[in-house]
Amino acid sequence: MKKLLASAAALVAMCSHQGALAAQATKPCMTNSEFQSVAVVLLPALHSQAVTSCKAFLPANAGLLVQSAELTARYATSAERERTAAGDILARLLAKEMPVPMSGSAILPFIEGMVPAMLAQEIDAEACEVANNIWTAIAPLPPENIASTLGAILLAASKDKAKDSKNKSDRRSFDDFAVCPYVATAQAPGS
Numbered sequence: 465m466k467k468l469l470a471s472a473a474a475l476v477a478m479c480s481h482q483g484a485l486a487a488q489a490t491k492p493c494m495t496n497s498e499f500q501s502v503a504v505v506l507l508p509a510l511h512s513q514a515v516t517s518c519k520a521f522l523p524a525n526a527g528l529l530v531q532s533a534e535l536t537a538r539y540a541t542s543a544e545r546e547r548t549a550a551g552d553i554l555a556r557l558l559a560k561e562m563p564v565p566m567s568g569s570a571i572l573p574f575i576e577g578m579v580p581a582m583l584a585q586e587i588d589a590e591a592c593e594v595a596n597n598i599w600t601a602i603a604p605l606p607p608e609n610i611a612s613t614l615g616a617i618l619l620a621a622s623k624d625k626a627k628d629s630k631n632k633s634d635r636r637s638f639d640d641f642a643v644c645p646y647v648a649t650a651q652a653p654g655s
Contacts, residue, residue, distance in 0.1 A: 507610065
């Protein structure tokens, strides 16, 4: 289970490298809704990179690879609606890391370019199998639900990693990414 969550986190943990923030006693984290905004914007790049990286490891009929262009296009449509909010969230989270203040609209393209490269470094045959199995199951969901699911997986993986990680050499490039702990809620019908 720990390996599964770690592999899922490699696929999911997408936004920014906050290595310098790890040294702080309390690192900033994104709320579930903030993570959802950022993740929705990054879904097209994440999906596209996962498809590219995993083609060598998966059969042609793997769920991740089937209808990949259509899924990426569907994610891109939703991503457009969240761009401003996601950029503002990233600008706030990364403000202390930037040598000069930057707007969200300036930071977002940089992050969108970084994510595929960071993800590609983490992907191997095992991670592709896990990514395929998770993505195949959640692909029919709306992008916002996919983002929330990925946030929950990342949160679970980060808690699992924190319990096991005494050794700094076990760190991956995405380990400093933080989603604030939360409890998902639902509204009663008719509310």
